[in-house]
Amino acid sequence: MLRILVGLLLITLVAAGAGSCKRGTRVSAGDGCNTCTCSDHRILVNCTVRDCNAVQHKQRLHRRLHKREVPEEKKKVCTPGKPYIPDGDCNYCLCSEDGKNTHACTKLLFCEEPRSVKDEPCSHNDEFKSVDGCNDCRCDRHNFARCTKKKCPP
Structure with a gap:
């Protein structure tokens, strides 16, 4: 019909x-x-x-999935138009023009891999050890860290 x-x-x-x-x-x-x-x-x-x-x-x-308000407990001022990692999260987000909202966050369901940096993305081609001390990281052209996912000794 x-x-x-x-x-x-x-x-x-x-x-x-x-x-x-x-x-x-x-x-x-x-x-x-x-x-x-x-x-x-x-x-x-x-x-x-x-x-x-x-x-x-x-x-x-x-539109609803790709634009979300940062929860109050994670809210911080970010650099408008730049990528960042909300405190306590493992997803990268793009900061809105007003510096208070996020756009186009990654949607990792399980954030078990070690975070390479605490709050901000890194500079293109930077290489460094992950916070776990055994994985290697390198920053891609979008200033996001890409790290190996080796199982680290306890």
């Missing part, structure tokens, strides 16, 4: 937008998530038939 309704909506949108299309271009179907191709006869063809509600839900979920 939903596919039929979406199909009828697309037919309506295609009929409304066909007069202004240019041959070979992809144009929006007008619903915000589907697109069509303009044919040689300026008719919209090959339209996608996606469930727009599902697409919009996925986009909202993606």
Whole structure:
């Protein structure tokens, strides 16, 4: 039933937008998530038939996952636009423009590997020992430490 309704909506949108299309271009179907191709006869063809509600839900979920407020107990002022590690966390985050929120944090589920630095990322190509004393670390071009994950003697 939903596919039929979406199909009828697309037919309506295609009929409304066909007069202004240019041959070979992809144009929006007008619903915000589907697109069509303009044919040689300026008719919209090959339209996608996606469930727009599902697409919009996925986009909202993606925005929610990649932008989060730092918990009050971990809050600190960070350098706007720069990566950092919130206190007590093992994920890297990107500091927001106001220096109080994080964007695009990594999402490590288990943070068992040793942290290489306490609070801030390192400089590109720096090499050093991890805090456990047995793993080796090197900073990548994004200023994040990449460390070996050897099992260290107790």
